[in-house]
Amino acid sequence: MPVVPRPLFTPPGRSVARPRRRLLRALVAAPVGLLAGCATATPRTSTSAGDPAQRLQAALATQPLVLLGEVHDNAAQHRLRADALARRLASGARPALLMEQFDRERQAALDAAMAAPGGNAEARADAVIEAGWPQGRAGWDWTFYRPFITLALQHRLPLVAANVSRTDTRRIVSGGLAAAGFEPAVPADIAQAQAGAIVASHCGQVDEPLARQLMLAQVARDQFMARQLVAHAATGAVLLAGNGHVRRDIGVPRWLPPEWQRRSMAIGLLEEGEAPDAAFDLALFTPAAARGDPCAGMARIPQRPAPGTAR
Template identity: 40%
Template sequence: MAVPTQSLLTLSTLLLAAGCATQVDVNAAPTVWLMGEVHDNPQAHKARYEIIAGKVKQGWRPAIVMEQFDREHQGLLRTAQDECKTAVCITSKPWVEKWQWELYEPLIQLALDYQLPLLAANVSRDDANRIVKGGYSAALDPDTVAHYELNKPLPTALAEQHRQNIVEGHCNMLPPQVAEKMIPAQVARDVWMAKVIEQQAEQRDVVLIAGNGHVQKDVGVVPWLPVTLQETTTVYGFIENSQAGGSKQFDVLAQVPAHPREDPCEAFKAMMKK
Protein backbone atom coordinates (compact mmCIF):
# COMPACT_ATOMS: atom_id res chain seq x y z
CA MET A 1 0.00 0.00 0.00
CA ALA A 2 1.08 3.56 -0.57
CA VAL A 3 0.69 4.21 3.14
CA PRO A 4 2.35 1.22 4.86
CA THR A 5 0.88 1.69 8.32
CA GLN A 6 -2.57 2.76 9.39
CA SER A 7 -2.82 6.36 10.55
CA LEU A 8 -5.50 7.82 12.81
CA LEU A 9 -6.06 11.43 11.85
CA THR A 10 -8.42 14.09 13.10
CA LEU A 11 -10.39 16.27 10.75
CA SER A 12 -8.09 19.25 11.34
CA THR A 13 -4.99 17.15 10.65
CA LEU A 14 -6.41 15.98 7.34
CA LEU A 15 -7.27 19.52 6.29
CA LEU A 16 -3.75 20.65 7.17
CA ALA A 17 -2.30 17.80 5.13
CA ALA A 18 -4.42 18.84 2.17
CA GLY A 19 -2.99 22.34 2.33
CA CYS A 20 0.55 20.93 2.27
CA ALA A 21 0.13 18.79 -0.85
CA THR A 22 3.34 18.27 -2.78
CA GLN A 23 4.05 18.46 -6.49
CA VAL A 24 2.94 15.36 -8.38
CA ASP A 25 5.47 13.01 -9.99
CA VAL A 26 3.90 12.32 -13.38
CA ASN A 27 6.35 9.47 -14.06
CA ALA A 28 5.38 7.46 -10.97
CA ALA A 29 3.31 4.27 -11.05
CA PRO A 30 -0.46 4.91 -11.11
CA THR A 31 -1.74 6.12 -7.77
CA VAL A 32 -5.17 4.98 -6.59
CA TRP A 33 -7.00 6.56 -3.69
CA LEU A 34 -10.07 4.74 -2.39
CA MET A 35 -11.89 7.38 -0.36
CA GLY A 36 -14.82 6.34 1.78
CA GLU A 37 -17.68 8.29 3.27
CA VAL A 38 -20.60 8.27 5.63
CA HIS A 39 -23.08 9.26 2.95
CA ASP A 40 -24.91 11.99 4.88
CA ASN A 41 -22.06 13.47 6.96
CA PRO A 42 -21.14 16.95 5.63
CA GLN A 43 -17.91 17.20 7.63
CA ALA A 44 -16.61 13.94 6.21
CA HIS A 45 -17.41 15.14 2.70
CA LYS A 46 -15.65 18.44 3.36
CA ALA A 47 -12.54 16.73 4.74
CA ARG A 48 -12.32 14.42 1.76
CA TYR A 49 -12.86 17.26 -0.70
CA GLU A 50 -10.10 19.35 0.84
CA ILE A 51 -7.61 16.47 0.56
CA ILE A 52 -8.41 15.90 -3.11
CA ALA A 53 -8.62 19.60 -3.99
CA GLY A 54 -5.33 20.34 -2.25
CA LYS A 55 -3.49 17.88 -4.46
CA VAL A 56 -5.36 18.80 -7.64
CA LYS A 57 -4.41 22.44 -7.16
CA GLN A 58 -0.78 21.28 -7.03
CA GLY A 59 -1.11 19.69 -10.47
CA TRP A 60 -2.67 16.28 -9.87
CA ARG A 61 -5.10 15.18 -12.57
CA PRO A 62 -6.79 11.92 -11.53
CA ALA A 63 -9.96 10.39 -12.87
CA ILE A 64 -12.82 10.61 -10.36
CA VAL A 65 -14.69 7.31 -10.17
CA MET A 66 -18.02 7.66 -8.35
CA GLU A 67 -20.41 5.20 -6.76
CA GLN A 68 -23.11 7.84 -7.03
CA PHE A 69 -23.50 7.43 -10.81
CA ASP A 70 -24.82 4.15 -12.25
CA ARG A 71 -22.61 2.53 -14.87
CA GLU A 72 -25.23 2.59 -17.65
CA HIS A 73 -25.21 6.39 -17.48
CA GLN A 74 -21.54 6.79 -18.36
CA GLY A 75 -22.29 8.15 -21.83
CA LEU A 76 -24.79 10.64 -20.46
CA LEU A 77 -22.34 11.66 -17.74
CA ARG A 78 -19.59 12.25 -20.32
CA THR A 79 -21.94 14.40 -22.41
CA ALA A 80 -23.07 16.34 -19.36
CA GLN A 81 -19.49 17.01 -18.33
CA ASP A 82 -18.78 18.35 -21.82
CA GLU A 83 -21.87 20.57 -21.83
CA CYS A 84 -22.09 21.77 -18.21
CA LYS A 85 -20.15 24.50 -16.48
CA THR A 86 -21.64 23.92 -13.04
CA ALA A 87 -22.05 20.85 -10.88
CA VAL A 88 -25.76 21.58 -10.43
CA CYS A 89 -26.17 21.33 -14.20
CA ILE A 90 -24.98 17.72 -13.97
CA THR A 91 -26.73 16.67 -10.77
CA SER A 92 -30.09 18.05 -11.95
CA LYS A 93 -30.19 15.83 -15.05
CA PRO A 94 -33.30 13.60 -15.09
CA TRP A 95 -31.25 10.38 -15.28
CA VAL A 96 -29.21 11.14 -12.16
CA GLU A 97 -29.87 8.92 -9.13
CA LYS A 98 -31.16 10.30 -5.84
CA TRP A 99 -28.34 11.31 -3.50
CA GLN A 100 -27.69 14.31 -1.27
CA TRP A 101 -26.02 15.99 -4.21
CA GLU A 102 -25.24 19.21 -2.39
CA LEU A 103 -22.58 17.23 -0.51
CA TYR A 104 -20.96 15.99 -3.75
CA GLU A 105 -21.26 19.13 -5.85
CA PRO A 106 -17.99 20.76 -4.68
CA LEU A 107 -16.10 17.68 -5.89
CA ILE A 108 -18.02 17.57 -9.17
CA GLN A 109 -17.31 21.29 -9.64
CA LEU A 110 -13.62 20.59 -9.04
CA ALA A 111 -13.75 17.97 -11.78
CA LEU A 112 -15.36 20.46 -14.16
CA ASP A 113 -12.93 23.27 -13.33
CA TYR A 114 -9.85 21.09 -13.80
CA GLN A 115 -11.23 18.84 -16.54
CA LEU A 116 -10.96 15.67 -14.46
CA PRO A 117 -12.88 12.75 -15.99
CA LEU A 118 -15.94 11.64 -14.06
CA LEU A 119 -16.65 7.91 -14.23
CA ALA A 120 -19.91 6.15 -13.34
CA ALA A 121 -19.08 3.01 -11.38
CA ASN A 122 -22.16 1.70 -9.60
CA VAL A 123 -24.21 -1.36 -10.44
CA SER A 124 -27.73 0.04 -10.42
CA ARG A 125 -30.43 -0.99 -8.01
CA ASP A 126 -32.29 -2.74 -10.84
CA ASP A 127 -29.21 -4.73 -11.84
CA ALA A 128 -28.48 -5.55 -8.20
CA ASN A 129 -32.01 -6.92 -7.86
CA ARG A 130 -31.48 -9.02 -10.98
CA ILE A 131 -28.31 -10.46 -9.43
CA VAL A 132 -30.13 -11.22 -6.16
CA LYS A 133 -32.73 -13.19 -8.10
CA GLY A 134 -30.60 -14.76 -10.83
CA GLY A 135 -26.92 -14.58 -9.91
CA TYR A 136 -24.06 -12.60 -11.44
CA SER A 137 -24.84 -13.52 -15.04
CA ALA A 138 -28.23 -11.81 -14.74
CA ALA A 139 -26.53 -8.40 -14.95
CA LEU A 140 -22.79 -8.86 -15.58
CA ASP A 141 -21.29 -9.79 -18.93
CA PRO A 142 -19.67 -13.23 -19.32
CA ASP A 143 -16.14 -11.78 -19.65
CA THR A 144 -16.45 -9.99 -16.30
CA VAL A 145 -17.85 -13.09 -14.60
CA ALA A 146 -14.98 -15.19 -15.98
CA HIS A 147 -12.21 -12.65 -15.34
CA TYR A 148 -13.11 -12.24 -11.68
CA GLU A 149 -13.98 -15.93 -11.26
CA LEU A 150 -17.45 -15.14 -10.04
CA ASN A 151 -18.54 -18.57 -11.24
CA LYS A 152 -16.62 -20.01 -8.27
CA PRO A 153 -17.51 -19.79 -4.56
CA LEU A 154 -16.19 -16.72 -2.76
CA PRO A 155 -13.31 -17.25 -0.35
CA THR A 156 -14.81 -18.16 3.01
CA ALA A 157 -13.47 -15.12 4.88
CA LEU A 158 -14.70 -12.73 2.18
CA ALA A 159 -18.17 -14.27 2.12
CA GLU A 160 -18.41 -14.21 5.91
CA GLN A 161 -17.41 -10.55 6.13
CA HIS A 162 -19.95 -9.60 3.48
CA ARG A 163 -22.60 -11.59 5.33
CA GLN A 164 -21.80 -9.82 8.60
CA ASN A 165 -21.79 -6.37 6.98
CA ILE A 166 -25.12 -6.98 5.27
CA VAL A 167 -26.80 -8.29 8.41
CA GLU A 168 -25.47 -5.48 10.60
CA GLY A 169 -26.24 -2.90 7.91
CA HIS A 170 -29.87 -4.00 8.03
CA CYS A 171 -30.14 -3.75 11.80
CA ASN A 172 -29.82 -7.52 12.32
CA MET A 173 -33.36 -7.94 11.03
CA LEU A 174 -32.83 -9.73 7.71
CA PRO A 175 -33.74 -13.41 7.41
CA PRO A 176 -30.50 -15.38 6.79
CA GLN A 177 -31.61 -16.58 3.36
CA VAL A 178 -32.25 -13.01 2.23
CA ALA A 179 -28.84 -11.82 3.46
CA GLU A 180 -27.21 -14.70 1.59
CA LYS A 181 -28.81 -13.70 -1.70
CA MET A 182 -27.67 -10.10 -1.22
CA ILE A 183 -23.97 -11.00 -1.05
CA PRO A 184 -23.54 -11.35 -4.84
CA ALA A 185 -25.12 -7.93 -5.40
CA GLN A 186 -22.63 -6.29 -3.06
CA VAL A 187 -19.75 -8.21 -4.61
CA ALA A 188 -20.88 -7.15 -8.09
CA ARG A 189 -20.67 -3.49 -7.08
CA ASP A 190 -17.15 -3.92 -5.70
CA VAL A 191 -16.07 -5.86 -8.79
CA TRP A 192 -17.42 -3.26 -11.19
CA MET A 193 -15.74 -0.41 -9.29
CA ALA A 194 -12.47 -2.35 -9.39
CA LYS A 195 -12.91 -2.91 -13.12
CA VAL A 196 -13.42 0.81 -13.81
CA ILE A 197 -10.44 1.70 -11.61
CA GLU A 198 -8.19 -0.80 -13.37
CA GLN A 199 -9.20 0.50 -16.78
CA GLN A 200 -8.57 4.11 -15.79
CA ALA A 201 -5.26 3.30 -14.07
CA GLU A 202 -3.85 2.32 -17.46
CA GLN A 203 -4.02 6.01 -18.37
CA ARG A 204 -3.89 8.09 -15.18
CA ASP A 205 -4.20 8.17 -11.40
CA VAL A 206 -7.62 7.38 -9.95
CA VAL A 207 -9.76 8.46 -7.00
CA LEU A 208 -12.76 6.34 -6.00
CA ILE A 209 -15.62 8.06 -4.17
CA ALA A 210 -17.73 5.46 -2.38
CA GLY A 211 -19.17 4.41 0.94
CA ASN A 212 -16.79 3.15 3.60
CA GLY A 213 -18.05 -0.40 3.07
CA HIS A 214 -16.80 -0.41 -0.51
CA VAL A 215 -13.30 0.73 0.41
CA GLN A 216 -12.66 -1.62 3.33
CA LYS A 217 -9.44 -3.45 2.55
CA ASP A 218 -10.60 -6.98 3.32
CA VAL A 219 -14.07 -6.92 1.81
CA GLY A 220 -14.52 -4.02 -0.62
CA VAL A 221 -12.87 -3.07 -3.89
CA VAL A 222 -9.28 -3.87 -2.90
CA PRO A 223 -9.44 -7.70 -3.15
CA TRP A 224 -10.60 -7.36 -6.76
CA LEU A 225 -7.76 -5.10 -7.89
CA PRO A 226 -4.63 -6.59 -9.47
CA VAL A 227 -1.87 -7.10 -6.89
CA THR A 228 0.38 -4.60 -8.67
CA LEU A 229 -2.32 -1.96 -8.41
CA GLN A 230 -3.01 -2.77 -4.76
CA GLU A 231 0.60 -1.83 -4.07
CA THR A 232 -0.03 1.77 -5.18
CA THR A 233 -3.47 2.05 -3.57
CA THR A 234 -4.19 4.03 -0.41
CA VAL A 235 -7.47 3.46 1.42
CA TYR A 236 -9.05 6.37 3.29
CA GLY A 237 -11.86 5.75 5.76
CA PHE A 238 -14.00 8.62 7.03
CA ILE A 239 -15.94 7.46 10.07
CA GLU A 240 -17.86 9.16 12.83
CA ASN A 241 -16.50 9.35 16.35
CA SER A 242 -19.40 7.22 17.57
CA GLN A 243 -18.45 4.34 15.27
CA ALA A 244 -16.22 1.73 16.86
CA GLY A 245 -13.41 -0.24 15.23
CA GLY A 246 -12.44 -0.21 11.60
CA SER A 247 -8.86 0.94 12.03
CA LYS A 248 -7.43 -2.15 10.33
CA GLN A 249 -9.67 -1.66 7.31
CA PHE A 250 -8.08 1.61 6.20
CA ASP A 251 -4.59 2.95 5.59
CA VAL A 252 -5.71 6.41 6.73
CA LEU A 253 -8.61 6.72 9.14
CA ALA A 254 -10.25 10.11 9.63
CA GLN A 255 -12.70 10.54 12.48
CA VAL A 256 -15.32 13.28 12.26
CA PRO A 257 -18.15 14.33 14.58
CA ALA A 258 -21.36 12.31 14.26
CA HIS A 259 -24.03 13.88 12.07
CA PRO A 260 -27.47 14.13 13.73
CA ARG A 261 -30.00 11.84 12.03
CA GLU A 262 -33.03 9.74 12.82
CA ASP A 263 -32.34 6.15 13.83
CA PRO A 264 -32.34 4.26 10.50
CA CYS A 265 -33.20 1.03 12.30
CA GLU A 266 -36.55 2.45 13.38
CA ALA A 267 -37.47 3.17 9.77
CA PHE A 268 -36.23 -0.26 8.71
CA LYS A 269 -38.21 -1.92 11.49
CA ALA A 270 -41.36 -0.17 10.32
CA MET A 271 -40.72 -1.26 6.74
CA MET A 272 -40.21 -4.88 7.81
CA LYS A 273 -43.54 -4.84 9.69
CA LYS A 274 -45.29 -3.80 6.51
Protein backbone atom coordinates in the same frame (compact mmCIF):
# COMPACT_ATOMS: atom_id res chain seq x y z
CA MET B 1 -29.41 10.51 1.47
CA PRO B 2 -29.05 6.75 1.26
CA VAL B 3 -27.56 5.85 4.61
CA VAL B 4 -30.19 3.32 5.63
CA PRO B 5 -33.13 2.03 3.62
CA ARG B 6 -36.69 3.05 4.22
CA PRO B 7 -38.70 1.00 6.70
CA LEU B 8 -39.73 -2.22 5.02
CA PHE B 9 -42.84 -4.12 5.94
CA THR B 10 -45.57 -6.31 4.56
CA PRO B 11 -49.07 -4.89 4.98
CA PRO B 12 -51.82 -7.45 5.67
CA GLY B 13 -52.76 -9.38 2.56
CA ARG B 14 -49.82 -8.10 0.48
CA SER B 15 -47.31 -10.44 -1.11
CA VAL B 16 -43.81 -10.59 0.35
CA ALA B 17 -42.47 -10.00 -3.16
CA ARG B 18 -43.13 -6.26 -2.99
CA PRO B 19 -41.09 -5.50 0.17
CA ARG B 20 -38.31 -7.72 -1.14
CA ARG B 21 -38.24 -5.67 -4.33
CA ARG B 22 -38.22 -2.51 -2.24
CA LEU B 23 -35.30 -3.87 -0.23
CA LEU B 24 -33.44 -4.60 -3.44
CA ARG B 25 -33.98 -1.04 -4.66
CA ALA B 26 -32.77 0.29 -1.31
CA LEU B 27 -29.66 -1.85 -1.47
CA VAL B 28 -28.74 -0.48 -4.89
CA ALA B 29 -29.28 3.11 -3.81
CA ALA B 30 -27.92 2.74 -0.29
CA PRO B 31 -24.53 1.16 0.26
CA VAL B 32 -24.09 -1.12 3.22
CA GLY B 33 -22.86 0.82 6.21
CA LEU B 34 -19.80 0.02 8.25
CA LEU B 35 -19.02 -3.53 7.25
CA ALA B 36 -18.00 -6.06 9.83
CA GLY B 37 -15.59 -8.96 9.51
CA CYS B 38 -12.02 -9.84 10.32
CA ALA B 39 -9.27 -8.32 8.23
CA THR B 40 -7.53 -10.77 5.96
CA ALA B 41 -5.03 -8.32 4.51
CA THR B 42 -2.51 -6.53 6.72
CA PRO B 43 -2.74 -2.75 6.26
CA ARG B 44 0.45 -0.80 5.65
CA THR B 45 -0.66 1.97 8.01
CA SER B 46 -3.75 2.73 10.04
CA THR B 47 -3.72 5.86 12.15
CA SER B 48 -5.77 8.87 13.03
CA ALA B 49 -2.88 10.81 14.59
CA GLY B 50 -2.19 14.35 13.45
CA ASP B 51 -4.32 16.93 11.70
CA PRO B 52 -6.90 15.10 9.50
CA ALA B 53 -6.80 17.71 6.72
CA GLN B 54 -3.02 17.56 6.40
CA ARG B 55 -2.91 13.79 6.62
CA LEU B 56 -5.62 13.40 3.99
CA GLN B 57 -3.97 15.85 1.62
CA ALA B 58 -0.67 13.99 1.92
CA ALA B 59 -2.32 10.60 1.49
CA LEU B 60 -3.93 11.58 -1.81
CA ALA B 61 -0.45 11.92 -3.33
CA THR B 62 0.99 8.60 -2.17
CA GLN B 63 -0.50 6.17 -4.71
CA PRO B 64 -2.05 6.39 -8.20
CA LEU B 65 -5.25 4.73 -6.99
CA VAL B 66 -6.96 6.34 -3.99
CA LEU B 67 -10.10 4.88 -2.45
CA LEU B 68 -11.66 7.65 -0.39
CA GLY B 69 -14.34 6.50 2.04
CA GLU B 70 -17.18 8.33 3.72
CA VAL B 71 -20.18 8.13 5.99
CA HIS B 72 -22.73 9.31 3.46
CA ASP B 73 -24.58 11.86 5.60
CA ASN B 74 -21.56 13.37 7.35
CA ALA B 75 -21.12 16.90 6.03
CA ALA B 76 -17.81 17.42 7.83
CA GLN B 77 -16.28 14.48 6.00
CA HIS B 78 -17.43 15.75 2.61
CA ARG B 79 -15.92 19.18 3.29
CA LEU B 80 -12.66 17.60 4.40
CA ARG B 81 -12.45 15.42 1.29
CA ALA B 82 -13.41 18.17 -1.16
CA ASP B 83 -10.79 20.53 0.30
CA ALA B 84 -8.07 17.88 0.12
CA LEU B 85 -8.98 17.02 -3.47
CA ALA B 86 -8.98 20.69 -4.47
CA ARG B 87 -5.49 21.11 -3.05
CA ARG B 88 -4.34 17.99 -4.86
CA LEU B 89 -5.68 19.30 -8.15
CA ALA B 90 -4.05 22.67 -7.56
CA SER B 91 -0.71 20.85 -7.53
CA GLY B 92 -1.30 19.68 -11.10
CA ALA B 93 -2.73 16.18 -10.56
CA ARG B 94 -5.54 15.20 -12.92
CA PRO B 95 -6.98 11.88 -11.74
CA ALA B 96 -10.23 10.42 -12.94
CA LEU B 97 -13.00 10.94 -10.39
CA LEU B 98 -15.01 7.78 -9.79
CA MET B 99 -18.31 8.24 -7.94
CA GLU B 100 -20.46 5.58 -6.32
CA GLN B 101 -23.38 8.00 -6.63
CA PHE B 102 -23.80 7.35 -10.37
CA ASP B 103 -24.95 4.08 -11.97
CA ARG B 104 -22.84 2.81 -14.84
CA GLU B 105 -25.77 2.92 -17.27
CA ARG B 106 -25.66 6.73 -16.98
CA GLN B 107 -22.06 7.06 -18.19
CA ALA B 108 -22.92 8.28 -21.71
CA ALA B 109 -25.28 10.91 -20.31
CA LEU B 110 -22.62 12.03 -17.84
CA ASP B 111 -20.01 12.33 -20.60
CA ALA B 112 -22.33 14.48 -22.69
CA ALA B 113 -23.16 16.75 -19.76
CA MET B 114 -19.51 17.13 -18.81
CA ALA B 115 -18.64 18.10 -22.40
CA ALA B 116 -21.55 20.53 -22.89
CA PRO B 117 -20.36 24.12 -23.44
CA GLY B 118 -21.46 27.26 -21.66
CA GLY B 119 -21.77 28.51 -18.11
CA ASN B 120 -19.38 28.28 -15.20
CA ALA B 121 -18.60 25.07 -13.38
CA GLU B 122 -20.94 25.76 -10.48
CA ALA B 123 -23.88 26.30 -12.83
CA ARG B 124 -23.04 23.28 -14.99
CA ALA B 125 -22.76 20.95 -11.98
CA ASP B 126 -26.53 20.75 -11.62
CA ALA B 127 -26.89 19.69 -15.26
CA VAL B 128 -24.33 16.95 -14.70
CA ILE B 129 -26.19 15.73 -11.63
CA GLU B 130 -29.44 15.68 -13.58
CA ALA B 131 -27.80 13.70 -16.37
CA GLY B 132 -26.40 11.13 -13.98
CA TRP B 133 -29.33 10.98 -11.55
CA PRO B 134 -32.59 11.90 -13.33
CA GLN B 135 -34.93 14.19 -11.42
CA GLY B 136 -37.47 12.48 -9.26
CA ARG B 137 -35.26 9.61 -8.12
CA ALA B 138 -34.90 9.49 -4.36
CA GLY B 139 -31.45 8.97 -2.97
CA TRP B 140 -28.34 11.01 -2.50
CA ASP B 141 -28.09 14.44 -0.89
CA TRP B 142 -26.41 16.25 -3.78
CA THR B 143 -25.39 19.23 -1.68
CA PHE B 144 -22.61 16.96 -0.40
CA TYR B 145 -21.42 15.86 -3.84
CA ARG B 146 -21.86 19.00 -5.96
CA PRO B 147 -18.42 20.38 -4.91
CA PHE B 148 -16.69 17.29 -6.30
CA ILE B 149 -18.53 17.58 -9.61
CA THR B 150 -17.64 21.27 -9.76
CA LEU B 151 -13.98 20.39 -9.28
CA ALA B 152 -14.20 17.79 -12.05
CA LEU B 153 -15.65 20.42 -14.39
CA GLN B 154 -13.13 23.10 -13.44
CA HIS B 155 -10.17 20.79 -14.00
CA ARG B 156 -11.64 18.70 -16.82
CA LEU B 157 -11.38 15.44 -14.93
CA PRO B 158 -13.01 12.29 -16.30
CA LEU B 159 -16.15 11.73 -14.22
CA VAL B 160 -16.84 8.02 -13.97
CA ALA B 161 -20.06 6.32 -12.90
CA ALA B 162 -18.86 3.62 -10.49
CA ASN B 163 -22.07 1.94 -9.37
CA VAL B 164 -23.85 -1.11 -10.76
CA SER B 165 -27.30 -0.27 -12.03
CA ARG B 166 -30.56 -1.47 -10.52
CA THR B 167 -31.28 -3.51 -13.62
CA ASP B 168 -27.99 -5.35 -13.28
CA THR B 169 -28.54 -5.82 -9.57
CA ARG B 170 -31.86 -7.58 -10.13
CA ARG B 171 -30.18 -9.81 -12.71
CA ILE B 172 -27.37 -10.63 -10.28
CA VAL B 173 -29.63 -11.41 -7.34
CA SER B 174 -31.83 -13.68 -9.42
CA GLY B 175 -29.19 -15.26 -11.67
CA GLY B 176 -25.84 -14.85 -9.94
CA LEU B 177 -22.77 -12.73 -10.61
CA ALA B 178 -21.88 -14.42 -13.89
CA ALA B 179 -25.28 -13.41 -15.31
CA ALA B 180 -24.06 -9.80 -15.42
CA GLY B 181 -20.47 -10.53 -16.40
CA PHE B 182 -18.90 -10.55 -12.95
CA GLU B 183 -16.55 -13.02 -11.28
CA PRO B 184 -18.78 -15.64 -9.63
CA ALA B 185 -16.20 -17.07 -7.20
CA VAL B 186 -16.56 -15.10 -3.97
CA PRO B 187 -14.08 -15.90 -1.17
CA ALA B 188 -15.83 -17.26 1.91
CA ASP B 189 -14.61 -14.48 4.21
CA ILE B 190 -15.99 -11.79 1.89
CA ALA B 191 -19.34 -13.55 1.51
CA GLN B 192 -19.72 -14.04 5.25
CA ALA B 193 -18.74 -10.49 6.18
CA GLN B 194 -20.85 -8.84 3.49
CA ALA B 195 -23.94 -10.88 4.39
CA GLY B 196 -23.43 -10.05 8.05
CA ALA B 197 -23.15 -6.36 7.22
CA ILE B 198 -26.44 -6.46 5.32
CA VAL B 199 -28.18 -8.03 8.31
CA ALA B 200 -26.67 -5.41 10.63
CA SER B 201 -27.44 -2.45 8.37
CA HIS B 202 -31.08 -3.51 8.22
CA CYS B 203 -31.25 -3.73 12.02
CA GLY B 204 -31.44 -7.51 12.00
CA GLN B 205 -34.73 -7.47 10.07
CA VAL B 206 -33.24 -9.26 7.04
CA ASP B 207 -32.69 -12.97 7.54
CA GLU B 208 -29.40 -14.67 6.75
CA PRO B 209 -30.52 -16.53 3.58
CA LEU B 210 -31.83 -13.32 2.05
CA ALA B 211 -28.70 -11.44 3.11
CA ARG B 212 -26.49 -13.98 1.36
CA GLN B 213 -28.55 -13.53 -1.78
CA LEU B 214 -28.30 -9.75 -1.61
CA MET B 215 -24.60 -10.00 -0.80
CA LEU B 216 -23.97 -10.74 -4.47
CA ALA B 217 -25.09 -7.22 -5.40
CA GLN B 218 -22.58 -5.67 -3.01
CA VAL B 219 -19.81 -7.86 -4.40
CA ALA B 220 -20.74 -6.86 -7.96
CA ARG B 221 -20.44 -3.21 -7.04
CA ASP B 222 -17.01 -3.77 -5.52
CA GLN B 223 -15.86 -5.70 -8.57
CA PHE B 224 -17.07 -2.98 -10.92
CA MET B 225 -15.39 -0.22 -8.90
CA ALA B 226 -12.15 -2.21 -9.02
CA ARG B 227 -12.42 -2.56 -12.80
CA GLN B 228 -12.99 1.16 -13.22
CA LEU B 229 -10.01 2.01 -11.03
CA VAL B 230 -7.75 -0.16 -13.15
CA ALA B 231 -9.21 1.25 -16.37
CA HIS B 232 -8.23 4.79 -15.31
CA ALA B 233 -5.01 3.97 -13.49
CA ALA B 234 -2.74 5.44 -16.17
CA THR B 235 -3.61 9.00 -15.13
CA GLY B 236 -4.52 8.11 -11.55
CA ALA B 237 -7.99 7.71 -10.08
CA VAL B 238 -9.86 8.74 -6.95
CA LEU B 239 -12.90 6.71 -5.90
CA LEU B 240 -15.57 8.35 -3.73
CA ALA B 241 -17.54 5.60 -2.00
CA GLY B 242 -18.86 4.48 1.34
CA ASN B 243 -16.40 3.17 3.90
CA GLY B 244 -17.66 -0.36 3.37
CA HIS B 245 -16.54 -0.31 -0.25
CA VAL B 246 -13.02 0.94 0.40
CA ARG B 247 -12.11 -1.61 3.09
CA ARG B 248 -8.93 -3.41 2.18
CA ASP B 249 -10.05 -6.71 3.73
CA ILE B 250 -13.43 -7.30 2.03
CA GLY B 251 -14.10 -4.34 -0.26
CA VAL B 252 -12.88 -3.03 -3.60
CA PRO B 253 -9.15 -3.61 -2.94
CA ARG B 254 -9.73 -7.36 -2.71
CA TRP B 255 -10.84 -7.32 -6.35
CA LEU B 256 -7.89 -5.32 -7.65
CA PRO B 257 -5.07 -7.19 -9.43
CA PRO B 258 -2.12 -7.70 -7.03
CA GLU B 259 0.03 -5.06 -8.72
CA TRP B 260 -2.70 -2.46 -8.23
CA GLN B 261 -3.43 -3.57 -4.69
CA ARG B 262 0.14 -2.52 -3.92
CA ARG B 263 -0.35 0.81 -5.69
CA SER B 264 -3.58 1.77 -3.97
CA MET B 265 -4.42 3.70 -0.83
CA ALA B 266 -7.58 2.87 1.11
CA ILE B 267 -8.70 5.76 3.32
CA GLY B 268 -11.57 5.39 5.77
CA LEU B 269 -13.32 8.45 7.16
CA LEU B 270 -14.91 7.37 10.41
CA GLU B 271 -16.84 9.17 13.11
CA GLU B 272 -15.57 9.95 16.58
CA GLY B 273 -16.58 7.19 18.94
CA GLU B 274 -16.05 4.42 16.42
CA ALA B 275 -13.29 1.93 17.11
CA PRO B 276 -10.11 2.28 15.02
CA ASP B 277 -10.32 -0.07 12.06
CA ALA B 278 -7.29 -1.88 10.63
CA ALA B 279 -9.13 -2.50 7.35
CA PHE B 280 -7.88 0.87 6.03
CA ASP B 281 -4.41 2.07 5.13
CA LEU B 282 -5.36 5.33 6.80
CA ALA B 283 -8.28 5.99 9.14
CA LEU B 284 -9.30 9.56 9.91
CA PHE B 285 -11.96 10.67 12.37
CA THR B 286 -14.48 13.52 12.24
CA PRO B 287 -17.32 14.50 14.58
CA ALA B 288 -20.38 12.31 14.20
CA ALA B 289 -23.34 13.62 12.24
CA ALA B 290 -26.61 14.16 14.09
CA ARG B 291 -29.15 11.56 13.03
CA GLY B 292 -32.17 9.76 14.39
CA ASP B 293 -32.62 6.08 15.08
CA PRO B 294 -32.18 4.33 11.71
CA CYS B 295 -34.03 1.26 12.97
CA ALA B 296 -37.20 3.07 14.02
CA GLY B 297 -40.23 1.61 12.31
CA MET B 298 -38.29 -1.07 10.42
CA ALA B 299 -40.04 -4.42 10.29
CA ARG B 300 -38.78 -7.84 9.32
CA ILE B 301 -38.62 -8.86 5.66
CA PRO B 302 -39.91 -12.40 5.32
CA GLN B 303 -37.83 -14.99 3.53
CA ARG B 304 -39.09 -15.98 0.10
CA PRO B 305 -40.92 -19.34 0.35
CA ALA B 306 -39.26 -22.25 -1.42
CA PRO B 307 -40.89 -23.27 -4.73
CA GLY B 308 -43.97 -25.39 -4.15
CA THR B 309 -44.25 -24.40 -0.50
CA ALA B 310 -47.58 -23.07 0.71
CA ARG B 311 -47.53 -19.63 2.32
